[in-house]
Amino acid sequence: MTTTTTLNAMLLDKAQQHAPKSAEMFEEAKRRVPGGAVRNRFWWPLPIYVERGEGPYVFDIDEHRYIDCNLAFGPLVLGHRHPAVTAAIEDQLARGVIFGAPSSHELELAGLITEHVVGADWLCFLNSGTEAVHAAIRIARAASGRSKVGKFEGGWHGWTDTAMASFGRSSSDATRPGPMSDSLGVPDSALAEMVVLPYNDFAAIDIIKDRAGEMACVIIEAVQGGAGGIPSRSDFLRAVETACRQCGVYFILDEVVTGFRLGASGAAGLYDVTPDLTTLGKAIGGGLPIGAVCGKEELRNVIEKPGAHVVIAGTFSANPVTLAAGQAQLMTLLESPHTYPELNSLGERLREGVQAVCADEGVKARVTGEGSLWGLHVTDVQPSSMRDRVNANHQVARALPMYLNREGVMMSGPIHLGFLSTEHTPAHVDQIVEAHRRAFAEMRKDGLL
Numbered sequence: 001m002t003t004t005t006t007l008n009a010m011l012l013d014k015a016q017q018h019a020p021k022s023a024e025m026f027e028e029a030k031r032r033v034p035g036g037a038v039r040n041r042f043w044w045p046l047p048i049y050v051e052r053g054e055g056p057y058v059f060d061i062d063e064h065r066y067i068d069c070n071l072a073f074g075p076l077v078l079g080h081r082h083p084a085v086t087a088a089i090e091d092q093l094a095r096g097v098i099f100g101a102p103s104s105h106e107l108e109l110a111g112l113i114t115e116h117v118v119g120a121d122w123l124c125f126l127n128s129g130t131e132a133v134h135a136a137i138r139i140a141r142a143a144s145g146r147s148k149v150g151k152f153e154g155g156w157h158g159w160t161d162t163a164m165a166s167f168g169r170s171s172s173d174a175t176r177p178g179p180m181s182d183s184l185g186v187p188d189s190a191l192a193e194m195v196v197l198p199y200n201d202f203a204a205i206d207i208i209k210d211r212a213g214e215m216a217c218v219i220i221e222a223v224q225g226g227a228g229g230i231p232s233r234s235d236f237l238r239a240v241e242t243a244c245r246q247c248g249v250y251f252i253l254d255e256v257v258t259g260f261r262l263g264a265s266g267a268a269g270l271y272d273v274t275p276d277l278t279t280l281g282k283a284i285g286g287g288l289p290i291g292a293v294c295g296k297e298e299l300r301n302v303i304e305k306p307g308a309h310v311v312i313a314g315t316f317s318a319n320p321v322t323l324a325a326g327q328a329q330l331m332t333l334l335e336s337p338h339t340y341p342e343l344n345s346l347g348e349r350l351r352e353g354v355q356a357v358c359a360d361e362g363v364k365a366r367v368t369g370e371g372s373l374w375g376l377h378v379t380d381v382q383p384s385s386m387r388d389r390v391n392a393n394h395q396v397a398r399a400l401p402m403y404l405n406r407e408g409v410m411m412s413g414p415i416h417l418g419f420l421s422t423e424h425t426p427a428h429v430d431q432i433v434e435a436h437r438r439a440f441a442e443m444r445k446d447g448l449l
Contacts, residue, residue, distance in 0.1 A: 130158025
């Protein structure tokens with residue numbers, strides 16, 4: 001019987017043979033960078049070092065070309081080096097990188113976003129989705145006078161102490177889960193400020209009603225990206241919104257992943273909800289670092305009022321290069337009414353294709369997702385929350401991206417969250433689907449399936 005150690009050694013050997021220059025660079029990087037890379041957890045047994053991107057492709061230092069299904073974890077809705085985005089960046093670089101003082105891009109991109117985002121009467125730019133969530137929670141706390149934050153199991157809302165709990169770990173009680181730290185260094189006092197809620201489970205509504213007197217807000221993703229693209233049930237998401245309204249708890253929709261990816265009005269438009277506050281990132285920056293918090297008019301006062309107010313800051317917030325790139329991407333996405341329907345249709349084609357391959361190959365796996373994003377879960381249970389993935393085959397999930405790399409497809413793992421861009425075509429989608437078929441066949445030959 002093949003031991004885990006032997007299997008891991010075999011997989012590492014395969015990865016090294018496929019990308020020897022990446023393997024050599026990774027060994028050197030491990031001496032300089034803890035873990036070898038800031039995001040090494042997504043690349044196993046070693047990362048592929050990318051040299052450049054073009055349209056739907058990335059090229060590594062070993063001169064392999066991959067169809068990119070990672071797209072920098074989602075921001076590149078137009079693909080790599082789109083001419084409009086590249087031109088906007090080059091134009092702004094010629095004018096200056098950062099000024100401290102505001103630029104016209106701040107007004108222009110804020111206007112473009114608030115015109116389309118549901119419930120957005122104002123907007124503040126930051127540098128990441130994590131910062132946007134941090135700001136939204138602070139605003140809700142200031143406006144409500146309460147401190148506790150309701151968040152759902154499996155929801156990723158950044159890595160600050162205010163949100164870093166019950167993302168990958170769950171407590172024993174499924175209907176009334178307690179907060180579980182996902183990182184060393186998060187103090188018990190931070191965990192005590194979190195009210196953890198079961199995702200896609202109406203028991204969450206009772207918890208919101210029971211603890212409303214303590215809670216400033218409830219934050220939720222309509223599609224849990226970090227859990228592998230698990231969508232909310234539409235009736236559940238609307239029930240959460242209704243409960244928050246009835247109880248006077250601010251309803252925050254985290255659209256860092258879904259904003260301007262699922263459509264012009266994001267998940268809020270798709271699911272027909274109106275948040276009090278919305279957090280954005282990824283797509284609105286055109287591939288450069290960005291975050292934003294926007295919300296209803298009634299919440300503007302806690303930011304603007306004289307004297308004591310909510311502080312939102314950052315040296316690089318609203319820098320003109322990022323805003324120019326974001327403005328170019330959004331304007332390009334919005335110039336045709338066919339862009340999102342066509343992109344979302346490609347996503348559906350991919351999900352159906354990969355699910356069919358799993359059935360053909362006898363692989364116990366389920367495909368989830370929405371629009372142009374998808375997740376693959378190596379389990380025979382259709383997941384509606386992170387708890388449905390407890391008995392998944394984590395070894396296969398961890399190894400699959402390496403096998404896909406060998407078939408010319410770039411994916412991260414062990415959580416399989418993939419994205420498509422406007423540069424992907426039906427032919428690319430079909431190639432991705434067939435790459436899964438070949439990867440599964442190779443994994444079966446190697447004893448993983």
